[in-house]
Amino acid sequence: MTTDVTAKARTLRAGFVGGGFMATVHSRAARAAGAHLGGGASSSAARARDAVERLGLGTAYASIDELLADPDIDVVHVCTPNTTHAGIARAVLEAGKHVICEKPLATSVADAERLRTLAAERGLVTAVPFVYRFHPMAREARARIAAGETGRLVSVHGAYLQDWLATQGDDDWRVDHALGGPSRAFADIGSHLVDLVEFIAGDRIVRLNAATRTVYDRRATNVDISTEDLVAVVVELASGAVGTLLVSQVAPGRKNALSIELSGTDASVRFEQERPDRLWVGRADASMILERDPARLAPDAARLSLVPAGHPMGYQDAFNAFIADAYAAIAGSAPDGLPGFDDGARAVRVTEAVLASAASRTWAEVGA
Numbered sequence: 001m002t003t004d005v006t007a008k009a010r011t012l013r014a015g016f017v018g019g020g021f022m023a024t025v026h027s028r029a030a031r032a033a034g035a036h037l038g039g040g041a042s043s044s045a046a047r048a049r050d051a052v053e054r055l056g057l058g059t060a061y062a063s064i065d066e067l068l069a070d071p072d073i074d075v076v077h078v079c080t081p082n083t084t085h086a087g088i089a090r091a092v093l094e095a096g097k098h099v100i101c102e103k104p105l106a107t108s109v110a111d112a113e114r115l116r117t118l119a120a121e122r123g124l125v126t127a128v129p130f131v132y133r134f135h136p137m138a139r140e141a142r143a144r145i146a147a148g149e150t151g152r153l154v155s156v157h158g159a160y161l162q163d164w165l166a167t168q169g170d171d172d173w174r175v176d177h178a179l180g181g182p183s184r185a186f187a188d189i190g191s192h193l194v195d196l197v198e199f200i201a202g203d204r205i206v207r208l209n210a211a212t213r214t215v216y217d218r219r220a221t222n223v224d225i226s227t228e229d230l231v232a233v234v235v236e237l238a239s240g241a242v243g244t245l246l247v248s249q250v251a252p253g254r255k256n257a258l259s260i261e262l263s264g265t266d267a268s269v270r271f272e273q274e275r276p277d278r279l280w281v282g283r284a285d286a287s288m289i290l291e292r293d294p295a296r297l298a299p300d301a302a303r304l305s306l307v308p309a310g311h312p313m314g315y316q317d318a319f320n321a322f323i324a325d326a327y328a329a330i331a332g333s334a335p336d337g338l339p340g341f342d343d344g345a346r347a348v349r350v351t352e353a354v355l356a357s358a359a360s361r362t363w364a365e366v367g368a
């Protein structure tokens with residue numbers, strides 16, 4: 001059954017696959033954007049009923065196929081374990097529906113590229129939640145770099161550190177290669193870091209050299225763990241700038257510490273996800289911290305600034321802005337900076353290069 005994919009006058013109807021933390025965040029954002037929450041599916045009918053009840057999603061579908069066959073669903077949010085993303089996203093597109101798919105979009109470049117091609121052929125809107133792009137101060141950093149304020153980009157210094165897997169007792173489906181895929185820390189959070197660096201810099205990583213470590217090869221329920229707990233990467237960008245990225249899920253005390261610092265010949269900018277309403281602008285003579293104030297921000301940053309100065313914004317706000325833009329794209333507009341399957345595939349390509357470099361202990365070319 002194919003849904004009419006043209007811009008609709010009626011309220012957008014959203015369906016959800018999965019019922020964990022990300023489905024919760026997606027459904028809150030969908031509600032905030034004014035969608036009708038049509039229903040949910042999961043790996044079993046019982047799990048679907050549970051998710052639908054907890055999240056207030058409407059119909060509990062017995063299967064994903066049943067959800068996809070419902071002509072009343074216009075857009076499907078895919079919030080399932082990593083190795084299932086590509087297959088479900090493909091089925092959504094084949095059902096003629098728009099798709100918002102969690103990262104990693106796929107666990108191989110070949111699968112990600114096939115999805116990209118299919119989405120383009122079908123003319124459907126695709127989105128991947130690289131949501132840190134939606135913090136106003138991240139947009140402000142991007143606008144300042146694009147305007148030439150920082151001069152020629154020379155270096156990039158980024159980190160994404162978490163501790164929810166810091167002890168051997170910590171466990172999760174992401175640790176299981178069969179559900180999480182061949183890369184864990186990098187696919188899960190390194191992908192956000194790469195996306196944000198490239199988005200803010202307006203530049204691309206062209207080659208890299210990575211070292212990975214699996215600190216615990218056994219955890220509470222998972223044994224013979226092959227996926228990485230942490231990764232250190234040296235990168236070269238197309239512009240000639242160089243940089244380092246550290247990605248870890250075993251950094252005690254760090255909850256969701258994504259930070260990026262980009263230095264040009266004239267100035268630096270630094271953005272920290274845990275203090276998202278601030279941007280550090282570094283200069284040799286006088287550095288400053290800009291506090292978010294929509295009246296003083298670049299237009300794109302002001303657009304995403306939902307509340308006035310002094311009223312803090314955070315993670316769910318960024319997510320809400322992402323979903324609002326994805327829905328606006330479905331309604332026919334073209335919001336700047338909406339991450340789609342092109343960007344999802346790009347992150348998969350960088351992830352694959354990280355694993356290849358770490359395995360061979362040599363530099364890896366990232367490709368276009």
Ligand code: SOE
Nearest residue numbers: 021103162188189192249256
């Ligand atoms: C867990 O590492 C996680 O929820 C990621 O999967 C999200 O992408 C990130 O935004 C927060 O941490």
